[in-house]
Amino acid sequence: MAKQNTVFKDAYNRCLKLLADTSSLPSEPELGQLLGISRTTVRAILSRFEEAQLIAWDKRKKNVLRQPRPDDYFPTEETDSLAEIIERSFMRRILAGGAEPGMQINELELAREIGTGTTSVREFLIRFSRFGLIEKRPNSHWVLKGFTREFALELTEVREMFELRSAARFVALPADHAAWEELTKIEALHRDILADIDSRYREFSELDEKFHLLVHRASSNRFIVDFYDIIAIVFHYHYQWNKTNARQRNARALEEHLAYIEALRSQDPARAEQACRRHLQSARETLLQSIP
Amino acid sequence: MAKQNTVFKDAYNRCLKLLADTSSLPSEPELGQLLGISRTTVRAILSRFEEAQLIAWDKRKKNVLRQPRPDDYFPTEETDSLAEIIERSFMRRILAGGAEPGMQINELELAREIGTGTTSVREFLIRFSRFGLIEKRPNSHWVLKGFTREFALELTEVREMFELRSAARFVALPADHAAWEELTKIEALHRDILADIDSRYREFSELDEKFHLLVHRASSNRFIVDFYDIIAIVFHYHYQWNKTNARQRNARALEEHLAYIEALRSQDPARAEQACRRHLQSARETLLQSIP
C-alpha cells in the first residue's frame, strides 16, 4: 500500500450521517467544504454510495435511495490516520509501560511492532522530539529521556510562566472579543459536569484542554500557543493511564477553574493572577504526586 | 544513492589533520573516539589512506608514509550533510528572497530544486515547523507564515521571559559551577574582539550565540534551552543576509554583553535583571529595525 485511504473512509462515514438527514445530497464542491476534503474524494464517496445502492447519482441529481445501515459504515479502526495509530502506540509504551530513561528507541523495531513502514515512524519521532521526551543520536538510535520528575518540573515551570502571561492578557481583552463568549460556554459546561460529577467526571480532561487553550490563545503568541500542545498531550496520555482519584481530582480542578474563570471575568489582573497561580499550583502537585 | 557518505568524507578530512602531527596513528577504537565515529568508518578511512599511500597499515601498525597534500582532502562541499544543505537552501529562500507570507511550499518542487529526494525535504520541514515559520495543511502543502514583524515580536517576547528567568538562575549558581569559568572565557573573547573591532566584528555572531546559550543553560530547563535554537537560527540567518550597520550593531552589543556579564558576576539579582533587560531591549529594537 502506498497511502492509507483513511481520509476517504472517515469522510465516507461522516457523509453517511449527512445522508440520513436529507433526500438528496448537495453539489460536489459543497460536500467537499462540509467534509473538509477535495472533490476527488467526494466523488470517490459518491461512486461508492452508488455502488452500495445508497443513492442514485446522475450529474447534479444525487437522490437518496435508502437509509444507511450500521454495516454501511467502515469500522472505526480503519478511519484513524497512521500518525494517530503510531502516536497512541508509542505513548502507551513510554507513559504506561515501564520505560526506563536512557532506553534506546529503535525505528525499525518500532515500525515492525506497529506494522508500518519506517518512514512514518521516523517522521513521528521527529515531530515528537519537540516534546523533549526523546533525543536523537545522529546516525544512530533515539534515546528516551523518560517521563521523569525533572521532566514534569521543567514542563510545569514553562507552563506557569506562559499561563500567567496569557491570563494577564486575557483580562485585558476588549469586551467584544470572541473569547468572552467562549468563556461563558466553557463555564456553563463546567457547571453541568460538576452538577453530575459522579457520572460525568471523565469529561473533564477534554474540557480542561479547551479551557487552558482558550487562555493560552489570549497571548496571541504562537510559541505560547504551540507549547500548549506539549502540555495537552502529556496530560492527556498521562491521566489516561493513571486514574487514581480521578473523580476527586477532577472535581477539585473544576472548582478551581470556576474560581479562575470568575477572576478572569472580573478583569482584575491581580485577582486573575492569584486564581491562576492557585490552580497551577495544585495542578503541579497533582501531576508530581502521580509520578513515582 | 542510498545514503551520502558525508560522515566518512568529513571524518577523513579531520583524520588527515591528525595524521599530519604524528608518525603513526592510534588504535581503531581510539580513532573512533577522537573523530566521533564508529569503527566501521574508521576502517574505511584507514583503507583509503592505505590506497592513497598515506600510511602503511598492518593490523596495529599504521605508519605514516607521507604528509597529506591539499588535494588529499575531500572538497568541503562534499562534507556537508544533506540536512545542512537543505537548511541553508531553504533559509535563503525564506529569509533572504522575497518570500511572501501565505506562500505555498511544495515538497516536490523544493526537492527538485535542491536536487535531493522528497523524504529528506519532508523531514526537514517537519523539524523546521517547530520554529513557527511554516505550517502544514494535512494532505496538502505547507504554508509559509513569513518572517514578519509579528513573528519577531512573538519570538522576542518569549525570549525575554526565558532569558530573564535564566539570568536570575545564573546569579544563584554555586561558585564552583563550570558556567563561571566559561563566562570568564567568553568575557575575555569579548574584550579581544572589541579591541580589534574593525577587523573582527564578524566574529560576534558566533560569540553571541555562545554567550546567550550559556545563560539559557543556567535555567536547567530543556524547554528553555531548546527554545534558544529558534532564536539562534533566526538571528544567524537573518543577520547573515542583513549586514547594514553590522560593525556598529555588533560593537554596541559587545559593550552591552560586557555590562551584562559583570552584572551576572556581581551575583546581584536586581543588577543582573537590569543589565539583561537593557540588552534584550536593544536586541529587540535592532531586530525590528531590520524588518521592513
Next chain:
DNA sequence: CTTCTGTCTTTTATCTACAATAGACAGATT
C-alpha cells in the same frame, strides 16, 4: 455569467530497497 461536473495533472503519504554507518562478538595480540 455563475456554478457544477468530467477529466486530467500534480502532489502528498507511505512502502520498499539499498548503501552508509553503527554496533556486536570471537579470536588474535600485546
Next chain:
DNA sequence: AATCTGTCTATTGTAGATAAAAGACAGAAG
C-alpha cells in the same frame, strides 16, 4: 587480563515508486 582486529549483522539515511488525495481547467448546465 585487557585491548585490539577481523568479520558479521542490524539499523539508519536517502532515493525511488505508487496509491490516495488535492487541485486545475474546459466544457456543460442552470
